[in-house]
Amino acid sequence: MKTKIYFSLIFLFVLTLNLQGQNNEQINLQVNASLKRGISVISESTVLDFGEIILNNSQQIVTKTPAEGLRFKIISHPEKPVLIDYGFVQLSSNENQIGPTFITKLVHTGSNSNYIDPVEIQPGTYYQPQIQNGEGILNVWVGGSLIIDQSNLQGDYSGTLIISIAY
Amino acid sequence: MKLFGKLFTFIVFLCSISSAQVVSVPGVARVNMIKPLSITSINSSINFGEIILTGSAFVYDLHPSQGAIFRIEGHPARNVVISYSSTSLSNAQWVSQYGGTVGSLNYSPNVVHTGSSSVYQSPQPVTNGGSYQLQEVNRNGILYIWVGGTLNIQANQPIGDYTGTFNITVTY
Numbered sequence: 001m002k003t004k005i006y007f008s009l010i011f012l013f014v015l016t017l018n019l020q021g022q023n024n025e026q027i028n029l030q031v032n033a034s035l036k037r038g039i040s041v042i043s044e045s046t047v048l049d050f051g052e053i054i055l056n057n058s059q060q061i062v063t064k065t066p067a068e069g070l071r072f073k074i075i076s077h078p079e080k081p082v083l084i085d086y087g088f089v090q091l092s093s094n095e096n097q098i099g100p101t102f103i104t105k106l107v108h109t110g111s112n113s114n115y116i117d118p119v120e121i122q123p124g125t126y127y128q129p130q131i132q133n134g135e136g137i138l139n140v141w142v143g144g145s146l147i148i149d150q151s152n153l154q155g156d157y158s159g160t161l162i163i164s165i166a167y
Numbered sequence: 168m169k170l171f172g173k174l175f176t177f178i179v180f181l182c183s184i185s186s187a188q189v190v191s192v193p194g195v196a197r198v199n200m201i202k203p204l205s206i207t208s209i210n211s212s213i214n215f216g217e218i219i220l221t222g223s224a225f226v227y228d229l230h231p232s233q234g235a236i237f238r239i240e241g242h243p244a245r246n247v248v249i250s251y252s253s254t255s256l257s258n259a260q261w262v263s264q265y266g267g268t269v270g271s272l273n274y275s276p277n278v279v280h281t282g283s284s285s286v287y288q289s290p291q292p293v294t295n296g297g298s299y300q301l302q303e304v305n306r307n308g309i310l311y312i313w314v315g316g317t318l319n320i321q322a323n324q325p326i327g328d329y330t331g332t333f334n335i336t337v338t339y
Contacts, residue, residue, distance in 0.1 A: 023204040026336040029235055031256055031274050033215035033318055037326045038222065077326060078265050134267025134326070167219070 036077040037135065039165055044071040048161070050146050060148040066107045066141035067115040074129060074165055076136040081126035083166045084140070091146075091157035099157030100148040106163070111137040202242040202308065206337050209236040213314060213333055224322045231279045231315035232287040239310040239337050243303035247310070249293055251276055251335040256318075258327030270325035276316040276333060283309040 048069050050062055076082050086106060091099040107118035111130035118141065121127065129136030142161070213235045218227050241247060256272040279290035283302040293299065293312060301308025314333065 023201070023241070023339045024336065025204045025206045025338075026334065027206045027208055027237065029208055029210070029314075029333045029335075030212040031215075031254065031316075031331045031333050032212050033227075033256060033272060033274075033329045034217045035258070035272075035320070035324060035326045035329060036217050036219045038220050131265055134262065134265050 036080060036167070037075070039074065039076045039082060039167065041165065042073045042075070044073070046070070048142060048144070053146075053148065055148070055152070055154060056150075058150050061145050062148065063145045064143045066105060066118060066143035069141060069143035071113075071139060071141050073113070074136075074138040074140060076129050076138070076165075076167075078129065078131040078134060078136040080136060080167060081128050082136075082138065083124070083126050084121050084163065085124050085166075086161065086163045087123065089159040089161050091159040093155045093157050095155070097153060097155060097157075099152055099155070099159075100146045102144055102146050102159060102161070104142065104144045104161060104163075107141050107143075109139045109141065111139065113139050115141065201245065201339065202240075204239070204241040204247065204337055204339060206237055206239050206335065209238060210234075213316070215318060218318070218320065220320070220324060220326060222322060225320055227318045227320055229277075229315040229317070231277055231290065231313035234277075234313060234315035235333075236285075237312040237314070237335060238285075239301065239308075239312060241301050241308045241337075241339070243306060243308040244300060245308055245339060246298045246300050248296060248298050248338045249278070249312070249335065250296055250338070251278060251314075251333070252295065254331045254333055256329035256331035258325060258329045260330065261327035262325075265327070267327060268325035270327070270329075272324070272329045272331075273319050274316055274331060274333070275319075276314055278335075279313050281311045281313065283311065285311055287313060 048064065050064065053062055074082060084106065086104050088104060089102040091102060093099055106121035108121055108127060109116055109118050111132045121140065127138060129138040215227065215229050239247060253273060253275050256274055259269045262269050278293040280293050280299060281287060281290055283304045290313065299310060301310050
């Protein structure tokens with residue numbers, strides 16, 4: 001009887017040691033991903049038309065304020081600045097005749113679609129869109145000056161204004 | 168003389184009784200002292216960084232060498248079972264701050280180990296629930312685990328900062 005008890009105790013002892021030999025460790029780590037909205041642009045109008053200009057024998061500068069020009073709306077990720085860049089435009093005729101030069105002027109009114117408190121946009125500069133319903137909004141207005149040299153000939157002239165917007 | 172004989176017999180009887188109560192049990196006390204397991208994270212998070220949505224569904228992959236690194240330390244040459252699971256990320260906290268739509272994002276981990284090397288070389292895949300041997304370095308068992316993974320981004324995935332918790336367990 002005592003022998004059985006001794007063996008049982010030894011068995012329990014060995015069993016206990018085996019149980020203590022098991023070990024379990026756990027660690028948690030945060031997973032992060034920041035999904036940004038791709039930039040999109042909605043143009044309210046696409047042509048900045050200076051209409052008819054009567055030439056004279058001297059240089060002329062014809063200006064349209066941004067309020068009179070084009071408006072487009074940038075929709076982007078909130079709190080993420082956008083880089084806006086643009087340059088001047090050399091207009092030309094259908095016959096590839098070099099025409100006047102257009103000097104671009106851009107302003108923005110934040111999320112306001114009315115022309116209130118415009119802020120001038122310098123080319124190659126980051127601007128912060130304003131948060132509206134989980135999106136970043138920037139209303140941009142395009143005006144500028146047409147510089148007509150006295151050597152420019154009569155005719156219809158056009159050019160493409162490229163405004164690039166990037167994160 | 169007769170009395171002496173009886174007394175001798177009685178003493179022998181007593182001795183036989185007492186010797187019958189001494190039980191000799193052959194037993195060996197053994198113990199295998201095992202180093203405790205530990206797992207530490209070298210990075211503070213698994214960070215996918217900024218992902219620009221395109222309007223189309225796509226899978227974004229984070230290579231294990233650019234993800235999180237864990238160091239498992241334990242008994243040399245002993246096998247450990249490594250367990251982990253997929254997890255769901257949410258942008259709810261971001262939406263509460265900026266507005267928009269609450270969404271979820273499924274994260275599928277991609278786990279490899281580089282043995283005792285803390286440098287990403289000759290990675291071996293680590294499957295969930297698989298058993299892997301700790302490699303001996305200065306009487307320690309070491310295993311470096313690297314965790315990358317993929318995010319399945321839907322075409323209409325709501326924007327925002329998504330967070331979730333990745334859990335990894337090691338067991339002897």
